[in-house]
Amino acid sequence: MTFRPLTTDGGLAWTLAATNGPIPTELSGRTVPATVPGEVQLDLMAADLIGDPFDGDNEKAQEWIGCTDWRYRTTFSWAPTGHDREDLVADGLDTAATITLNGTVVATTANQHRSYRFDVTSLLVEGENEILVDFRAPVEFAREQEAILGALPTVMHHPFNAVRKTASNFGWDWGIDVASSGILRRIGLESWSGVRIAAVRPLVDVAGSVAGSSTGTGVLTAHVDLEWAGAPGSADVEVVVAGVASRIAASPTQSSVELRVDAGEVPLWYPRGYGSQPLHDVTVTAGDARWEGRVGFRTVGLDTTPDEHGTPFTISINGVAVYAKGANWIPGDPFLTRMTPERYRASVVDAVEAGMNILRIWGGGIYESDAFYDVCDELGVLVWQDFLFACAAYSEEDPLRSEVEAEARENVVRLSRHASLVMWNGCNENIWGYLEWDWRRRIGDRTWGEGYYTELLPAIVAELDPTRPYSPGSPFSFTRWAHPNDERHGTMHIWTVWNDLDYEAYRSYRPRFASEFGFQGPPAWTTLTDVVHDDPIDPYGHEMLVHQKAFEGNAKLERGLGAHLPRWRSIDEWHWSTQLNQARAVALGIEHFRSLYPLNTGSIVWQLNDEWPVISWAAVDVHGHRKPLWFALRKVYADRLLTFQPRAGSLALVAHNDHAEGWMETITVSRRRLDGTVLSEHAVPLDIAARGIATTALPAEVLRSGDERGEYLVAHGSDGSSAFHYFVEDTSLALAVPADALSVSTEAVEGGVRVTVTVHSLVKDLVLQVDRVDRSARVDDGLVTIEAGGSHTFTVTGAGDTSSWAGFPLLSSVNDLVAG
Template sequence: MSGNTVQVLSSNWEFKCETDEEWLPVSQVPSNVHTELMRHDLIPDPFKDTNELEVSWVAERTWRYRTNFVTPSEGRGQGARIDLVFEGLDTFAKVMLNGKVILQSDNMFIKHRVNISDLLAHSAKNTLEMTFEPARRRGLELVKAHPEHDFIVHQTEVSRGPARKAQYHWGWDWGPILLTCGPWRPVKLETYVSRLEDIKVNYEIHMGQGVPITLEATIHAHVLGPAAELEVDLLFPDGRAVALKDRNGTPTGASSWQYSSTRLSMEKPQLWWPRGYGPQDLYELRVRSIADDGSTILAEEHQKIGFRRVELIQENDQFGKSFYFRINGVDVFSGGSCWIPADSFLSRIAPQQYRDWMQLLAEGNQNMVRVWGGGIYEPDAFYTACDELGILVWQDFMFACASYPTYPEFLASVSAEARQNLCSLRHHPSIILWCGNNEDYQLIERYNLEYNFESDKDPQSWLKSTFPARYIYEHLLPNIIKDESPSTAYHPSSPWGNGTSTTLKVDATVGDIHQWDLWNGEAKPWQLLPQMGGRFVSEFGMVAYPHVDTIDKFVTDPAERYAGSRTMDFHNKAVMHERRLLTYVGENFRIDWAQGIEAFAHLTQVMQADALGVGYKSWRRDWGREGARRCGGVLVWQLNDCWPVTSWAVVDYYMVKKPAFYAIKRAMAPLAVGVARKFHDWTARPADEIWRRNTGHVDSRKMLTDIEFDVWVASSRVETVRGKVVVRFVSVTTGEDVRERIEEEIQVQPNGCTEVLMGCKFDWDKATVAEPEHFVIHTALWVDGVQVSSDTSWPDPVKYLDFRDRGVTVKHLSQGLVEVSAEKPVKGFVFSEKQRVKLSDNAFELVPGEEPKLVQVEGGSGELAWTFVGR
């Protein structure tokens, strides 16, 4: 027999609740019980209204799936082995074949392979049945069974702590409580004589100044079953091929062989680069096991790989200790987003959706995505898209916001999970960092747990402490990384400060930080973000409503479509959002409740865009220059949603972009000019140095009399660029310039920040108006006669400004092109976006005397609604 066959068992399944008599047809596998119940109209859509509450009973039941299949004819009497492969079972599952238990699983992140060769019926159909027990019940049983552990979890309840299931299924401050179950990834029947169990490529890239880049690689393969030879072909991006053969296999068991190819050396290899820094060159690796006759192919695997050298630079400097990535010898500023699962029901996410999401991220000038530890190890389609688009991946292991246990069975399961997922994903060049967890170390301070990084270096003692999970993050996981992917950087946690800063306190001098004194914590004004950065900001964010088209999808009762309705509040899981959102909006904007939910949604969106735009552009400014990288990256919380909701996402569940998406896009442009004025906090002032109390006695005249501003240009280009910066001062009231413009010819330094104007004081004596008045500072960067970037600074708070009579004109030109202009400065001009409608630009400021904004609209029909602040 040659080759192998794979049959995907996707159809002819049935399901039922264990206590029911009737079996119901399943649409297809992968599956989960909620979507099947919806298909049969047995539960309402949990994403609409408050239906999440109406379906909670589903998670309390035991559910069964079954199917029948015929024994493969090619496996009968030919010495072949037949395996059932379960790529993902969610979560506490018992699997039976022809009435015999063949598998018990308690980890949804593990793939299972079961040899069923001796269990098949050779003359009849085989019955495969799965039983899924309630995850919450089983989790509580495990908590009770292990009193030696103090189970501490944030976000919902303790039962998720010992359950190796996607943690967000228990609900989060942006997601519903929907405890799913079912075969969430494919089930396959595989027949083979020989199989490639594992392929591993170890390589080193040597680079030095004036020396050609060289690559040395070794390809390893683990083969199950008979094989005489390993054949390796490496197909170059330009089409060339190199064939490697090695007949010196080493037996590792009765029917297992370990092969290593001859060492491959290349001079000037084609490297993989992050987007914006070079091409995403990918090689194709083809590995075959060959039979004794020298020609029969017993098994074959293909794998796309990319060669790149990644370094996490953590060096002492004038700011503390750096934290940034150097790729192929080039420092790279990481600007991107945190990623949560794209749906509460994972089985219905199509591979193309992952490509669309990463394409959207790339279109937004982002170059990094962080796969958050409360979700899943994403499918191959996600990482393949990142490889091809040049998106860097920060990959968390699946632990989030808890003090996890370390009893032997749990550690064994975690070890298998980590090793298996690492081996399946390590060939993706986009993955440049594995991180132990999300925010687990923050529990140390909150609950006074034991942790002494400097004096306690004994992993066995950690298991006996009140924070035993340190064993997982600082011993188990890094050792698995060392074994399976030694060239990949590892970071114990996010945030984590090299043992010196691991708790709730933000240390801006070391490691990465989660900056949640915006919204959470002290809930500081977003205008203070420039002073709230760190060496790498791996989380920060601001809540905003989605567009009205999305709101209409999940609020079916028109009477509930108002800000603060029961349904709207239910679709906002953020703690104390009723106070925080209104506070932030009320601090900055006039609220006219009579204008309805559309107007309020718009204000929340503009506020989110303002906050995130300031964070990105100011912390990118801190990228500085070589040798002085004060901030190495910014990742917003979060890119996406798992259901329709009011949240921190910059793109909603239906892939409709919020204004903040465009603010990030502008701040992360290859060449981005920035302007910022001195901030006068109008909400609080310290009364004196003794009492240090905040009072309401604020001198609001300083908005007009004490004006300082900075202008800079950030660049990710690898070459120096000559350009011109133009700064204008335009009256909010009249639309006229209040003083003459400033023009500066500059050389924009590569891969860093070029300061243009610093600490410039505005002198009213040089103004062209008789009395001080509010004005915007508009700055533009011109290169070769083309405006490539602009930025606008408004006086704070904008609620004090008069936005009457703006003279806005929206012209619909040919072929979906729209032109927007204004006679006076306009704040937060936003087209109300819809699903399947794509805009080239949105959510911008309008300044008279500048070129009109041109927006290309694709998809949909009719004119889009639009508004702006104060309309």
């Protein structure tokens, strides 16, 4: 069995041509070199026919691309291989494609989220062969399918819900509208005879282990799908894992076989913070065919058993309940072929280093590359996978239904080997939307997707992957009698805060599990200003608003400052204050949710990553700059959290111990002046069990401030954990002018510079905007509050020593906003 790639890397000369639609004069009748795998916009950029879609208002100027038909063409030589079958394999076509080989139409396709294989043995000729892949304009194709299926509600301006293509590729409230076409993954000829391994589902189980045990008896049940060609005899199918093999003889009448391997005592796979992540190679052979993968032995549970508070939502691994600390994940680039294993790893490392243990792949994106799940397997990051339905109603009739079933089956099988994948979810917000977003009146008695979420998809999961739990949607209450977004039941999305309320309103919610919530902030300064060219640059400038996709987004940023921070006096202050406010809002929400443990069992913030330079909810921008929000998440997602929370009309210290070991120490809570003078102290002894929580009321003498503008509360733990509380908003806090409050020294080190800030009065939420020195620079810490007499050293990599490390906006703090 051999595979010959028909890709640019394989030496082929692919070309691209526009064949129909609003084609510019300079492209009419012209072909340009194409890269395969690749996408139309990338080839047009490489040919200098368009500018970067991310820059300025190029998005609008390039709308024609999504309304145009495109043809990929190449020729290749072929000679008989002696095999019985010659298959044309295409693992990713975006989206409506017609494949023609030597003048004969091989197939038409209409689904980006699945792969294709066609027997072309009779169509190949010795010598030169020609292959054409013609793509229908994605925007026009979506409109055509909408006309066939009937218009159904959607949150966006294109009918993305009528086709099986990445929804956000048509634009989103954080995403650029660059509806693309292209050959996204490998395409080539596979020559084979006898038997072929069509698919493998290596489902794991653990027998005889005690909850929380580090080892157990590993059981692997391998479901192997087979395809036969020619006049084959029987073939031995063998599965090997952890040094143990199982073998069975299969005949050409069998399209699938099942083999069980009892692997013996094996180390168990856990998410990070709960244990190690041992992975075991799995090899499956059938005749000359071979399949390889890795598995981790573990069990997965989801507890939604009603309790006295409603309905919990608790994920467990190997019988151990996991407190979820995570983020939602969107496609990392609107042009998916630019995503590399290195980019995936860097983004998952962003999650890990922020203390996260779970990522939710949102339903408006894609079933991700195996490179994403591989790194999650290795680093112990749980993956919640949405099926690809988001913020819209979906027809349950053909031609859509058969595509939905095909893609679901293929991806459940493909992803079944990944230890990190622990949950399947039917849709994003569609059940909520049907109930509450005026969909029922508009839909009438037509189908809208309910059958997918409650019948088809759970049946596919039960058939193909019964080892993992399934949820019909997010949010979802797991009871037919409750609103799908009821805080007392299951999962909850909290968007009233961003849209309408002050972020203090997070404290009015008591979610069992918060699977979406968030607050916006701009990306790093250079990420934004490299693509926004308004002169002068302004939050409401034309190009600025091109890079702000949320409805009234910048107005909500301004309103969100509330009484917390003053209105900006410059664009630099706007950028810093809105970044800071984003971090403050989300941190307050997560600290509140954690203080509700065990009522609350986790939070998944919207969102970890960005796909282009944009003002958004992301913690890390598209160029990998960690926003102040990321540093806030690292603090509030730490295993051990100290937080001041309102309780019974007063203030309490809450300590949440999400750690495998108990937490025993004495925390000192003190009330201090901004100059560091200690006015009152109180010792809070902690003796918290593993995965436990303690709430301690604080005495009046600590809480009673004689000068609310000039005093604050602080709690310190021996492990570096801390919590601060202020008696007034920053706009009233008597912070010192930065020039009087701090001094800066620098030291050149290999690969960068150490910046030490020493303070003489409280400096609140200090951040180094290192990209302003060098776009490649990164800093190890941020959002640091330094008390009088203290200092903090930041390590900056990717930038040399310089005399300009002091001063706003490079060195930004609350002091700059209220006293600068």
